Amino acid sequence: MMHQMYPQVAHNYTYELNKDFNFSAAHAIPDARAGKCQRIHGHTYFVNLTIAGDILDDLGFLVNFSTLKQLVHDQFDHYLLNDLTHFKGKSPSTEVVAHTIYEMIEAHLATLPHAPVCVQVFLRETPSSYVVYRPRKKEQSHG
Known part of the structure; x- marks a missing residue:
């Protein structure tokens, strides 16, 4: 796995x-x-x-690491992205893939009672090209 420093998100x-x-x-x-x-x-x-929140679940997790990987990896690994329903009618550019990953993660997080949120998706396509997707601040509000 490539070790990398990622852009930070203020929250x-x-x-x-x-x-x-x-x-x-x-x-x-x-x-x-x-x-x-x-x-x-x-x-x-x-x-x-990057997932953030104020409350941990009963296991002491913000979100289970393996669940996050399964949500994306299992749906995208070794597929032609153009054939997936996530990208019907859309160009599967790195920007669109990053936004789609955000939507998939947020859909799962919305089911959790302790309300964690996804604040950033960093997606590297090649060693020299990557995209950072961040939702607008209003989507990150918490109460």
Whole structure:
């Protein structure tokens, strides 16, 4: 696993959890403006999720690390992203994949009674290219 320092997110939560993992997938950007990326090609994507919250569950977890990996890895690893329902009608660019991962994680977090939130998705597509997705501050409010 690549060890990396990730961009920091300003928040006022008590706990911050970061989970790193990777998945291998192929995609194509279906537009001539994408140049050679319009052809099917693959990447080993590296993901860092930043989850924050004020309350731990009964096991003392903000979120179980293995659950976070399963939510994304099992759905994307060794797939052609263009074929997945998450990307129907969308170009599976790194930006769109990062936002989709955020939505998947937030959907799970919304089911947890202690209300953790995803504050950042870092998605590296190549050694020299990555995207950071952060929800707008109003989506991070907690009460």
